[in-house]
Amino acid sequence: MDRRKFFLLTYGCQMNKLDSELIASRMIQGGFEETDREEEARILLLNTCSIRESAEDRVWGRIGAMKARKMKDPGVVIGILGCMAQEHQQFLRAKMPHIDVVCGTREFGRIDELVKESMETRKGVVATGEGGNGDLVHREVGQRPMRAQAFVNIIRGCNMPCTYCIVPATRGPEVSRPVDAIREEVERLVADGVTEITLLGQTVNAYGHDLERGTDLALLLRELHQLPALRRISFVTSHPSFLTPRLMEAMAALPRVSRYFHLPAQSGSSKVLKAMKRGYTRERYLARIRDLKSLIPDMEFACDFIAGFPGETEEDHRQSLSLIEEVGFSQSFVFKYSPRKGTVSADFLTDDIPEDVKARRNQELLQVQEQVSLAKNKAQVGEVREILVEGPSKRRKDRYTGRTARNRLVHFANEDPSLVGRYVPVEIIEAQAHCLIGELREETRTLQAGEDEWLGMRNREGMGR
Ligand code: SAH
Ligand code: SF4
Ligand code: F3S
16 A cells, blocks of 8 residues: 555644544554645644633634545545544534544554554544443554653543533543553653653553552552662552552652642532542541642642532632642643533533623633742742753743753743753753743762752752742
């Protein structure tokens, strides 16, 4: 078969971005060639997201534009993959005849075959079962976008009953990958230059409950921590209900496990949490944070909030605002509630919070978070931090960007591309709510792998944080 160029566009979460790396791997192994120029591709693939209506609207718009291209050039193959393919398979099949391949979240392991089948038969191909999840793909480790960083899937799907969420429907039930398969993939990534990994799952800390007894995230972290080349190990996204003492002890015992912890609360009100079926109260959430802080005093936390869930009162909303201040999150991701058809909250509750109220609450949550973030960032001015250099800044050509071990974005003046992928010390000279500005400092000594940025790296004696 002649080599055909494909163009792959990705929407949605980190999981989807990693799936796209696997989709590209599989396509290349199947004899196709990737291009980042849509106009020169004959195969157009969209890996899609259903989490909120706005996410879907972007994709529908894009599908419309691709239809126009297909009208002019009927030989073009259009494939819709991922969560929207899973969710809207009937609609896509019935109403969108210009779409050639519909490939669900557990079928992209054979995407190359599906594309070939559609090219050969010139018929629509729909695969939305469980015929080929990502484990079928031998990952091309060189395919990743960042030199030093990589994401690794450890558990797919979600078993949780959160009443607002479409993910369990689009991704199916939880399936953990065997420890050996994960270790093998991480070892190959490390051999290719990766020093920072992020383990992925929708409920990443539920990892292992379906595997051999005793297999959990704590055990996996201990395994991976033995690889000396790994300087930073993170995992997202954790659910508060599975934050076990065993996991917390492992995190505390393993210094190269990230001290930035994303633990979405979704709301600060126990009443709303109950309606969301999150499985914990505000008090239990706070108790988890306290437990972890008592083991790891300098742990930093990040959060997700949904603004305007059905029945959310002003008092409930104030409780979310106060949770931000009480925990002192370093970052929060805030979303306006979006009813998803087929979920409990969309089908059984009224979407009763007007759009302008949702927007205001969303804005207030962001504002309070900004104040907290700014205060925390200001306390860092004058400190020297080790950052992993990611690349040139998106906004300013004379600046590069890196991240501290606590996931803070640092911009610093630099023209030296050889720093990308390296760990370098920078002195923080300015703080903003969303980033820090730093200046490169001479490396006075080589940092040991995993050496904590808060230890020993203080620039001026006596500068508190
Ligand atoms: N599995 C992760 C992430 C799920 S999706 C977790 O449980 O934390 C990412 C975020 O999108 C969620 O944390 C939630 O804040 C938000 N989200 C999910 N469904 C939503 C909906 N219907 N409307 C608005 N935000 C939603
Ligand atoms: Fe959705 Fe809840 Fe599962 Fe997260 S844990 S993916 S919010 S159902
Ligand atoms: Fe979106 Fe699916 Fe991820 S709905 S957020 S791409 S799991």
